Amino acid sequence: RLDSIAKVVDTSAEIRYKTRTNGKESVGVIIQKQPDANTIEVVDNVKKVLPEIQKNLPAGSKITIVLDNSEFIRDSVNDVWHKLFIAVILTGIILFAFLYSLGSTLIVCLAIPISLVGTLFLAYISRFTLNILSLSSLTLSVGIVVDSSIVIIENIYRHRRELKESPEIAAEKGAMEVSSAVTATMLTHMVVFLPIVFMSGLIGQFFKEFGMVQVYTSLLALAVGFTLTPMLTTKFLKDTGDKPWVIKAEEQFDRFKNGYKQALMKFLKKPKAILALIAILIPASFILLPLIGFEMITKTDEGMYQVSIRLAPGTNLAKTEDIVKQIENKVASYPETERIFSTIGKIVGGTTSIGAEGPEYAQIQVKLKEKREKSTSEIIEEIKPFLATIPGTITVSQYTSMSRGGSPLQIYVTGEDENTVTKTSQRVFEIIKQTPGVSTIDTSYHPGKPEINFVVKREQLAENNLSSSQVAMICRAALEGIVPTKFRQGENEYDIRVTIPEKMKKDHKILENLPVVNSMQNMFVLKQVAEIKESTGPTMKERYNRRPSVTIQGDVNKPLGTVLSSIKAKIKSEKLPPEVKIIIGGEGERMGEAFRDLFLALLLSVLLVYLVMAAQFESWIEPFIIMGTLPLSIIGILTGLFLTGKTINIFSLMGIIVLVGIVVSNGILIINFAKNLILMGKDPEESVVEASASRLRPILMTTLSMTGGMLPLALAVGKGSVLKAPMAVSVISGLLSSTLLTLFIIPLAYLFYVKKVHKK
Numbered sequence: 009r010l011d012s013i014a015k016v017v018d019t020s021a022e023i024r025y026k027t028r029t030n031g032k033e034s035v036g037v038i039i040q041k042q043p044d045a046n047t048i049e050v051v052d053n054v055k056k057v058l059p060e061i062q063k064n065l066p067a068g069s070k071i072t073i074v075l076d077n078s079e080f081i082r083d084s085v086n087d088v089w090h091k092l093f094i095a096v097i098l099t100g101i102i103l104f105a106f107l108y109s110l111g112s113t114l115i116v117c118l119a120i121p122i123s124l125v126g127t128l129f130l131a132y133i134s135r136f137t138l139n140i141l142s143l144s145s146l147t148l149s150v151g152i153v154v155d156s157s158i159v160i161i162e163n164i165y166r167h168r169r170e171l172k173e174s175p176e177i178a179a180e181k182g183a184m185e186v187s188s189a190v191t192a193t194m195l196t197h198m199v200v201f202l203p204i205v206f207m208s209g210l211i212g213q214f215f216k217e218f219g220m221v222q223v224y225t226s227l228l229a230l231a232v233g234f235t236l237t238p239m240l241t242t243k244f245l246k247d248t249g250d251k252p253w254v255i256k257a258e259e260q261f262d263r264f265k266n267g268y269k270q271a272l273m274k275f276l277k278k279p280k281a282i283l284a285l286i287a288i289l290i291p292a293s294f295i296l297l298p299l300i301g302f303e304m305i306t307k308t309d310e311g312m313y314q315v316s317i318r319l320a321p322g323t324n325l326a327k328t329e330d331i332v333k334q335i336e337n338k339v340a341s342y343p344e345t346e347r348i349f350s351t352i353g354k355i356v357g358g359t360t361s362i363g364a365e366g367p368e369y370a371q372i373q374v375k376l377k378e379k380r381e382k383s384t385s386e387i388i389e390e391i392k393p394f395l396a397t398i399p400g401t402i403t404v405s406q407y408t409s410m411s412r413g414g415s416p417l418q419i420y421v422t423g424e425d426e427n428t429v430t431k432t433s434q435r436v437f438e439i440i441k442q443t444p445g446v447s448t449i450d451t452s453y454h455p456g457k458p459e460i461n462f463v464v465k466r467e468q469l470a471e472n473n474l475s476s477s478q479v480a481m482i483c484r485a486a487l488e489g490i491v492p493t494k495f496r497q498g499e500n501e502y503d504i505r506v507t508i509p510e511k512m513k514k515d516h517k518i519l520e521n522l523p524v525v526n527s528m529q530n531m532f533v534l535k536q537v538a539e540i541k542e543s544t545g546p547t548m549k550e551r552y553n554r555r556p557s558v559t560i561q562g563d564v565n566k567p568l569g570t571v572l573s574s575i576k577a578k579i580k581s582e583k584l585p586p587e588v589k590i591i592i593g594g595e596g597e598r599m600g601e602a603f604r605d606l607f608l609a610l611l612l613s614v615l616l617v618y619l620v621m622a623a624q625f626e627s628w629i630e631p632f633i634i635m636g637t638l639p640l641s642i643i644g645i646l647t648g649l650f651l652t653g654k655t656i657n658i659f660s661l662m663g664i665i666v667l668v669g670i671v672v673s674n675g676i677l678i679i680n681f682a683k684n685l686i687l688m689g690k691d692p693e694e695s696v697v698e699a700s701a702s703r704l705r706p707i708l709m710t711t712l713s714m715t716g717g718m719l720p721l722a723l724a725v726g727k728g729s730v731l732k733a734p735m736a737v738s739v740i741s742g743l744l745s746s747t748l749l750t751l752f753i754i755p756l757a758y759l760f761y762v763k764k765v766h767k768k
């Protein structure tokens with residue numbers, strides 16, 4: 009009988025992991041979508057089947073959704089729709105302020121719904137999705153799509169009012185007169201996105217839909233501007249010049265235009281002062297770069313944070329659970345806390361922790377209430393003093409779905425010799441720990457884990473016809489147990505695990521005398537062929553490019569680029585072993601790759617814009633003059649980012665690329681009109697002044713309408729808004745500074761060029 013040689017116990021398997029939900033034991037299920045799947049669709053489908061699953065659960069069981077990444081996406085998308093609506097209203101108000109007519113405003117604004125609806129149709133054909141980036145692109149386009157219609161309707165209005173032409177003649181001549189300028193403007197705006205659309209890697213995947221949406225809206229806006237807008241002006245464009253308030257408004261604008269005209273003529277005669285000021289402002293603005301800082305993406309407040317726990321090696325699961333309960337009670341005491349989900353015995357690698365398993369590890373994820381007065385970062389700072397009183401390594405960080413499961417700060421210490429790498433990693437860890445801006449830090453090297461090593465005696469193994477794998481199997485059977493078969497009862501199966509009693513596992517004499525049988529059926533005891541030694545060792549070992557490695561990672565409370573620069577400078581000043589390499593990984597590595605791709609895209613965009621204008625003007629010099637608006641925008645971009653507290657990241661750099669196709673439009677309008685006047689035989693200086701003054705209204709209208717369209721995004725109010733705000737701030741601030749300076753610099757540069765040509 010079996011019970012005569014063994015004790016048979018009906019029990020459960022050894023508990024290695026535990027999960028808790030809101031302070032109660034639970035079973036946690038993590039659902040991961042496929043890479044090409046839509047998050048919202050997956051979540052909706054899962055929620056549909058939950059009621060059916062709930063019916064089949066035992067009485068008293070309840071399914072609770074602890075974390076739902078789709079909530080942030082839904083709120084962000086809804087927020088962008090809201091901002092899109094506000095942008096349309098603001099653009100309409102700005103246009104009405106210049107056109108003085110509801111009919112004229114509606115004619116121009118008609119380009120918005122036609123372009124946006126048409127873009128949605130083209131996006132559907134292209135199999136794009138409505139996400140944060142594609143909708144943000146639509147919002148940014150609101151001010152841009154009216155650009156062509158503004159220039160055309162303003163010129164038609166000028167023909168009817170100043171030249172007293174009939175509606176039909178004015179519509180035809182007015183549209184044709186600015187056709188080349190409008191076409192060049194919209195083409196320059198479209199070609200800047202070609203490098204992004206055809207770029208591979210992270211930036212290509214991230215911004216492809218963004219760029220194509222801009223191209224679609226620009227194409228449709230151009231079509232509307234040259235077809236529907238002129239036709240509607242013949243029917244609905246009314247002369248409101250006889251109304252008292254319009255007369256007063258026109259007088260005010262005429263005074264403003266004359267003031268600009270006088271200032272421009274003075275500047276053309278004595279330009280040295282302003283040129284000297286610009287020459288100082290452009291390089292001076294680069295002084296702001298260290299104060300602005302660099303990072304991959306601005307961290308969003310999604311109302312979630314996580315606490316990662318690593319206690320002393322050898323800590324059992326019960327002790328770890330007690331610590332988790334203490335932290336849960338503290339977290340639950342905050343009125344802002346909504347849900348708590350804890351994992352004991354395991355840490356999923358994430359923002360600040362190395363993924364690891366063992367009874368000394370635990371992780372607590374906290375979901376905060378939607379309506380609360382404190383931000384997630386403020387709550388984290390409040391709980392840190394309490395966590396500091398608990399023994400062990402405990403890190404707390406803000407959760408963000410945009411982190412892609414990685415850490416903002418991640419550094420690999422690698423080399424040929426494992427001991428050298430380990431010692432060097434400890435020095436690097438202390439350097440990083442003392443660097444300003446590093447809020448939490450952890451390392452993958454955790455020494456001190458108790459171990460029992462069975463060191464085989466190879467000569468004795470060979471003499472006794474045994475192998476090291478046989479010894480390993482005996483040790484495993486004794487300490488962990490083996491499952492030779494299963495017991496079936498009805499539809500259920502139960503593992504039959506054979507092992508030695510728990511008390512014996514800690515007795516060296518028992519372990520030393522474990523029987524080992526060779527292929528000849530001869531029996532030996534373990535101490536004859538192996539030696540038992542107690543020691544401590546690392547909880548895990550890593551390799552990077554097939555070499556020993558230690559990972560150091562954590563979170564930062566300053567821009568990542570600034571922190572990495574400080575770390576690199578400190579490490580460079582240290583005399584580290586030359587054979588050890590320090591490699592930047594994680595978000596820092598992705599940021600470097602993304603910045604390189606974006607700077608390459610920026611250079612290609614500038615080149616393409618230049619070539620489009622060179623073909624349009626049939627000149628190499630005139631486009632070069634217009635490109636002079638780009639350096640002028642740098643002053644506004646850096647100043648705007650600094651004043652609003654935004655950083656240089658992939659979104660603000662994308663804003664600069666968008667700006668390349670926008671800021672040249674003002675220069676195109678001025679030079680195109682001045683060139684026509686000069687060809688008609690007018691004096692170059694008079695032509696430049698007249699062109700600048702006559703184009704003042706459309707330049708101001710397009711600039712302000714674009715600013716109004718992007719203002720809701722720049723204000724960063726709402727879920728996910730902080731992601732897109734740097735892009736809008738870059739465009740608005742760069743557009744305003746370049747417009748202000750373009751009104752003086754472009755006329756001066758073009759006049760200088762024309763005079764040189766006339767002398768020849």
